[in-house]
Amino acid sequence: xxxxxxxxxxxxxxxxxxxxxxxxxxxxxxxxxxxxxxxxxxxxxxxxxxxxxxxxxxxxxxxxxxxxxxxxxxxxxxxxxxxxxxxxxxxxxxxxxxxxxxxxxxxxxxxxx
Numbered sequence: 001x002x003x004x005x006x007x008x009x010x011x012x013x014x015x016x017x018x019x020x021x022x023x024x025x026x027x028x029x030x031x032x033x034x035x036x037x038x039x040x041x042x043x044x045x046x047x048x049x050x051x052x053x054x055x056x057x058x059x060x061x062x063x064x065x066x067x068x069x070x071x072x073x074x075x076x077x078x079x080x081x082x083x084x085x086x087x088x089x090x091x092x093x094x095x096x097x098x099x100x101x102x103x104x105x106x107x108x109x110x111x112x113x
Contacts, residue, residue, distance in 0.1 A: 011037055015044040019068065022100035027072070029097045038076065038094045045071045045098050072097040 011030075018028060032038035048069030052061045076094035084091045 008036060008040065011040055015040065018048075018100065024100060024102050026100045027097060028100065029095060032076075032094045032096070033089075033092050038096070041096050042076075045069055045096060048098065066102065068100065068102055069098040070101050072099055 022028065030037075030041045032041055049067050049071050051065060051067050052063055053065055054061050054063045073096050076096050078095075079087075079090040079093050
């Protein structure tokens with residue numbers, strides 16, 4: 001099912017497109033039911049939260065990269081035991097939330113992305 005529906009490809013496209021649709025202060029939430037989906041979201045959020053990516057041997061930042069996301073759920077939110085007892089399919093659900101704080105490229109183009 002995941003392969004036939006290209007779910008991971010669609011998720012990747014959605015994550016990549018956040019910069020086009022989000023405004024500063026906007027929040028995005030992803031509810032993943034599969035570990036591969038959760039990993040993609042976690043890694044994307046982690047990368048968006050990172051600032052400078054210059055090699056450590058360079059004493060001054062030359063990349064100019066700034067964080068674009070602030071992760072609001074460092075650990076995924078999991079369903080409670082009561083929820084799982086009412087809905088066993090919720091057992092594998094993982095919720096991750098982040099706040100958009102800006103696009104790294106927006107400084108270079110004057111905010112005209």
